[in-house]
Amino acid sequence: FAITMDQLQLYEDLGKGNYGTVKKVLHKPTNVAMAMKEIRLELDQAKLNAIIMELDILHRAVAPEIVEFYGAFFIESCVYYCMEYMDAGSMDKLQTYGSDNPLLPSDSSPPDGEPAPFLRKRTGGVPEVVLARVVGSMTRGLGFLKDELQIIHRDVKPTNVLVNRRGQVKLCDFGVSGQLEKSLAKTNIGCQSYMAPERIRSESLHTSPTYTVSSDVWSLGLSTIEMALGHYPYPPETYSNVFAQLTAIVHGDPPELPDGFSDAAKDWVSRCMVKRAEDRASYQELLKHPFLQQDRTRTVDMVGWVARALENRDRMHKEKEDQNGSS
Ligand code: ATP
Numbered sequence: 001f002a003i004t005m006d007q008l009q010l011y012e013d014l015g016k017g018n019y020g021t022v023k024k025v026l027h028k029p030t031n032v033a034m035a036m037k038e039i040r041l042e043l044d045q046a047k048l049n050a051i052i053m054e055l056d057i058l059h060r061a062v063a064p065e066i067v068e069f070y071g072a073f074f075i076e077s078c079v080y081y082c083m084e085y086m087d088a089g090s091m092d093k094l095q096t097y098g099s100d101n102p103l104l105p106s107d108s109s110p111p112d113g114e115p116a117p118f119l120r121k122r123t124g125g126v127p128e129v130v131l132a133r134v135v136g137s138m139t140r141g142l143g144f145l146k147d148e149l150q151i152i153h154r155d156v157k158p159t160n161v162l163v164n165r166r167g168q169v170k171l172c173d174f175g176v177s178g179q180l181e182k183s184l185a186k187t188n189i190g191c192q193s194y195m196a197p198e199r200i201r202s203e204s205l206h207t208s209p210t211y212t213v214s215s216d217v218w219s220l221g222l223s224t225i226e227m228a229l230g231h232y233p234y235p236p237e238t239y240s241n242v243f244a245q246l247t248a249i250v251h252g253d254p255p256e257l258p259d260g261f262s263d264a265a266k267d268w269v270s271r272c273m274v275k276r277a278e279d280r281a282s283y284q285e286l287l288k289h290p291f292l293q294q295d296r297t298r299t300v301d302m303v304g305w306v307a308r309a310l311e312n313r314d315r316m317h318k319e320k321e322d323q324n325g326s327s
């Protein structure tokens, strides 16, 4: 069936990216909650039609680790894209609220001059058993896209890893439409780059992109470190300008998992964070690695972890509101 705008009841915004807004919507004929992404493009009808046709391949991307695609349509120069609504949001937020030690006592008032607890820089991200589960899903999802659909993701990062309250972890926003990719290209490099060194090099030299599946493996490793730390891995002084940051990625030593993680986890990440693309691990190797093998035989309370992370989020939002209200 084809989805149309008049079948949708619009709810709240779920987030904003570089290219548009994602809204929660209700598909009235089926009573299914969906996430609708709006992408503004200045394109003619033919190109918009081409994008809608290319997105159709998403109907074949059906796997437990991939966010379900329901359909796309355009109105004027906007493409609307409807997908499975993931009610716990993306890992970039869960990683900060789902840490082992996220909770600074909420009743203790901060010393003079210190930021309030919820504003303090947080330590710790996702605990290892949860990390292994999340990263295992990501690796299987990426392997599925490559093996079954010959798709390279091209945008692996924590905001594109979605979670629901059932504890499922799924990937979204992978590159299936060449026309869409071309239309979005270069509008924004973003200040936090997940691009592999070879990709940064080829973009800065304006040579044809040397994007292969192993470029996604780098982004997978970098996302893993980010989720483990609870923040983007390259040191803050390189955030300040895009050039310094890209230089650090291309010329610096690759980041590693912090202490406190097992040797297996550290080794797994180091197999992703290899600067020479040809030497990086394949998905098959990553799946056979002890770090992900251990995960297969372990029970992990993902449902409980997600619930606690969301509770933390709601409590911290409330504290922030109360603080704003009383000051
Ligand atoms: P970029 O524009 O660089 O891709 P992004 O991934 O953060 O960055 P969007 O893809 O537009 O931007 O998504 C914005 C936010 O909306 C995400 O960070 C995520 O939290 C939320 N979101 C996206 N898709 C869904 C979904 N299917 N279910 C629930 N929340 C979603």
Ligand code: MG
Pocket (backbone or CB within 6 Å): 017, 159, 160, 172, 173
């Ligand atoms: Mg996204």
